[in-house]
Amino acid sequence: MIREFSRRQFLNAIGSAGGSAAVYQSALALGLLSTSHNVRASLKPVPEASKKVILLGAGLASLTSAYELERAGYECTILEASHRIGGRSLTIRGGDTVDELGYPQKCDFDKNKDLFFNAGPSRIPIHHHHLMHYLRTFQIPLEVFTNNNRNAWVHDTKAFGGKRMRIKQYTADARGFMAELSSKSLNRNDFDRPFTDNDFERFQAFLKSYGDLDENALYKGSSRAGYQSGGMITPAIKKTPIDFREILNSSFWEHRMHWAQSEDQSAPMLTATGGMDTIIDGFVDNIDSKILLNAQVQNVQLHEHSVSVSYRHEGQLKQVSGDYCFNSIPKHIMSGIPNNFPRDYQTALSSIPRGLLFKMGIQMNKRFWEDEDIYGGFSWSDQDIEQLWYPPHGLFSKKGIMIVYMFNDEATYRFGLLNPQQRLEKALHEAEAIHPDIRKYVDSAVSVPWHRMNHTMGCTAKWTPELRDQWFKRLQEPVGRHYMIGDQISYHPGWQEGAFGSAHFALSHLNARQHNEITTHVNAINHGQGA
């Protein structure tokens, strides 16, 4: 039960942990938030009063919120600072403008349905349930995304003489030698109870099978590495295993080798056919609310019964008021916009650093990688250009968009400092270690350093465990009638699912306070995830 506050009570309340923290605490007590995989808001029709919501930002978190709010009878106004809808959900095509501060770019790709560059999210993990729900609702055409191409290349400047190697060869040999060495080291006496002799023998067999060892538990190469030759009309000849010490000296096993094992990168993954912006289109096509572009928020003021927002639009300062505000402005930007937030909330906003991220799309006039038996997925390098992506669609066609994708903060920062032409030059210079002839296939490129993109100025929120303890709940809870949303307010920053999750948390919370019912305000959906 949410009680009404007097103005003084209200100000006191938002100065502390927030007037509606009780809702969150009760939901936790009910076990709904901590045990279910998914919390999707199930909004009741809005009461006659309190039905106007202002949404700041037109990324997925706001669009989802607007979509759900509209269906419950709320009136929504969406303000977006940039010239486009979608936030970091950005697919770039020929003719598009890339709004980087300092280096605005125009994309010169050919106009062709296959020649697009997902500069933001590009793949869909199956267990991202909110995302899958909306894809199903809007019937967005999907296809399988190749996130792990065992035929692509590993390149390590400090191993194998800098020579590229097929991922499958590296992996097969690494597994083989690991199993061989482990098998040699195993000693029955090391295996105390509860392990039995039978367990010990089974484990030896396990290692043989795991590494594809011979009858003496030695690794002598494996067809898993790909054949050296033959195998069709002549006998197959296995590749000679690489020296395990070379593998140990390389860096691929430190984390990249296990990429496809990780929770969010695990096969199968999906992508939206024709570009990930079809997901944004799905929302836009199903939302009636006004989305005002080029509207930059100047001030956010919390009041007892409303929130008012000033913004600049077409040279004019304007104002809009609502019963509630859903705010997906990046925290580090919001902390610099004048407001009357409680001090600790404002401190929280400014305390979470924002990550760097760099992606570059390069139109190639020939899909030269297909001549190397590569169809989709990516090669890895220990240079700044960490991943080189090959398009998984448009197979056998003439041209294709390659993507350079880097995560490393320092590398990303270095690339961000260069101008677009210098970035391309540096990327090609490094890529030549994998594809010596790459230069001759380049048509044009655009680069997207997210930490330099106008109105975004950063990619994912960088939560450390300490920052989580200190500030996460404070920002997840509303302050009065104002909710921060977006992937930044989730345990999945940098993923669309984080944006959906945060939006649905806020929607559930709003619904509960509007209807004074907290026991039914979250809808735990069990997707049969448990074993």
Added chain:
Amino acid sequence: MIREFSRRQFLNAIGSAGGSAAVYQSALALGLLSTSHNVRASLKPVPEASKKVILLGAGLASLTSAYELERAGYECTILEASHRIGGRSLTIRGGDTVDELGYPQKCDFDKNKDLFFNAGPSRIPIHHHHLMHYLRTFQIPLEVFTNNNRNAWVHDTKAFGGKRMRIKQYTADARGFMAELSSKSLNRNDFDRPFTDNDFERFQAFLKSYGDLDENALYKGSSRAGYQSGGMITPAIKKTPIDFREILNSSFWEHRMHWAQSEDQSAPMLTATGGMDTIIDGFVDNIDSKILLNAQVQNVQLHEHSVSVSYRHEGQLKQVSGDYCFNSIPKHIMSGIPNNFPRDYQTALSSIPRGLLFKMGIQMNKRFWEDEDIYGGFSWSDQDIEQLWYPPHGLFSKKGIMIVYMFNDEATYRFGLLNPQQRLEKALHEAEAIHPDIRKYVDSAVSVPWHRMNHTMGCTAKWTPELRDQWFKRLQEPVGRHYMIGDQISYHPGWQEGAFGSAHFALSHLNARQHNEITTHVNAINHGQGA
């Protein structure tokens, strides 16, 4: 240089290793066959004489041969025993007839582009170069095939209390415990030269990373197994690891766990959009030669300058003669058709056993697996129904075709003995261990035991190393003007690439003898496969 034989010389020659064995030996001596990944025939225009080729069977080997022969000016006649083109390349749709001996079936699937059943080949390994060449030539629409779904289920009647488990959970825990136990057992003293202390430390780090171990090299669960809960708007909670002894007692690690590591099952794989018979259509659309269906070969006679074939068609016994014969009739069937082959060749034909294989397509009126976060790929069981496939296409639509796919000879034999209704009943009974409610979604099913299919009566040729030594070259070489072709005459039986390889070997051979040039008769194509 092939010299012309007198009739007696001819008969003597085909009674020994074959008159043109020299060509094969020379090609081997040139190193072309044993070192290249690929041999694709490059046929010169046919001389005016000797241009008529009879092709027996209308599977991929014959179709490829006809396609290439036509382009060099040969005249081809194709005789096919069954009512359809494609051989084991069979995609079944609603209304189709399944020509099983004893149990002819009609397919009752709905007529819908997504509701098809690839009863033969269904996936395309990237390194199958001949296949990829023709897919590119005919511009067959392709899509990524999910061959390894880490979200699908492992089911083992003898482990985990018979309870299904996500493949990713099994795999993450198996890797974790393997690495932990190996790390514990490792002893610096076990590592002789050339391993250094640094190598030893790197290997310990390798194991930690491989198994996702904690700072003490212990496995305490991993997000790679999927979360127990949370991870979006609440903290992620890891799953409790399963007992490693349970894993050791299970059978999944014996080979199924490593499925996606193997040469031909490795990601990424492709499939033909809309059904694999689009590949057959690609050939048929590009071949002018007459393909006579329902034409069953009765006799094959080798002559000095020709081959003559008798066949039954529409109740009549007919005969056709050609300068050459390309024969893809399954060996075990061909050995029972009257002929004048040399005795050893005939013995070779009858010496290679034919494998069993069973597939069943079941139309489900709901894609219930999508509610379990499964999109494509397959679950595994240690029961007779080894693999349960989920369609990778038509995501979010209403219905879908599941496939039961079994390799085990005994299981396949057992299923083959049952009638179609009993097969469905047994498959569903076993599948209930994975999907308890599966029965309520069944619309209809068709089953294809390849060892009982009319005019085929078997799946892949079963070559043992001993049989290879004894008979492979004998059958790969022509006998006079008669070539055996098909995946049966390859090191890749059961794969389309084996059929292509055998056809191109025969084509190269024919080309060389026709033009008396063996030094140029094979075209080694280097696909950049080496590292």
